[in-house]
Amino acid sequence: MSQALRTAAEIADTVLFPAANTVDTADRVPASHLDLLAANGFYGLSTLDIEDYPSLLRLVETLAGGCLTTTFVWLQHHGPVRALDRSANQALREAYLADLTAGRRRAGIAVGAAVRPGPPLLRAEPVEGGYRFHGSAPWVSGWDMVDLLQVAARDEQDVLVFALLDAVAGDSLSVAPLDLLAVQASRTVTLTFDGCFVPHERVVHTVPQAEHLTGDAESQRFNGALALGVAGRAITLLGDAAGTLPGQLDAARAQLHTAAPEDVPLARAAGAELALRAANACAVHQGSRSLLPGSDAQRLVREATFLLLFGSRPTIRSALLSRLTQR
Known part of the structure; x- marks a missing residue:
């Protein structure tokens, strides 16, 4: 595991997850969360010691398992950075790219x-x-x-x-x-x-x-790591009651990381459905307290439901409907 992934796991477990329920009822992500990600170089993913693209997806998954809301806001930043880094508009790059990569601007x-x-x-x-x-x-x-x-x-x-x-x-x-x-x-x-x-x-x-849409599968893949993070946190909270869910998470992760572009919608659907099942299992395991404000399980159920719909496409929606209605 790279140092970047170890740092992400530490931030997720010691800072983001303990505050996730507080963030859930706040009107904005705490600036301290975003500042911490910037201080550790996470606003400039190209500058981190990440060996390969699956490791980058694993970093997104890890942070999402700490606090989906913080990760969701942070994730939006990287599309503009990638686009600006490749832009022929040299003056625009010089004016903004360094500050965006460092997280001084977001x-x-x-x-x-x-x-x-x-x-x-x-x-x-x-x-x-x-x-x-x-x-x-x-x-x-x-x-x-x-x-x-x-x-x-x-x-x-x-x-x-x-x-x-x-x-x-x-x-x-x-x-x-x-x-x-x-x-x-x-x-x-x-x-x-x-x-x-x-x-x-x-x-x-x-x-x-039409040319832009040829690269849409990678955007879908990147976003799909969020659901794996929610699933992973629910599985952690389930502990010994998780049954076969850890193995299912490993399989969903491998599917997302290795899917051919045309199969990414199926991988997205598999991860989103797994997040929903794992979160609901966590709620059942924790019992009636899951109905109360401040429950981790309740929040995870809502977050998993949100991820059924976020960044969707007709192909993802069709795959999800098939999985949800044919069991």
């Missing part, structure tokens, strides 16, 4: 509204000097905890425009908070863009939607 994402198939909810209109963004981004996490947002909008030619914008509301950008079943402290909101001007200088890159 980023979120608002990309699903334009990226997924079907008519875009967020449109890019070319204008002199840049673009105007019109429409909404329904699910944006980390509001008021991040400094920057990677926003994607789609133009009439189905080209995606990715931009790095300041996470600040204004006349052309309004914010509406959402009430969620779980991870409420993630401060997830809906953003509405009313002709928000995006200068060329803030554009990270442009890419045809």
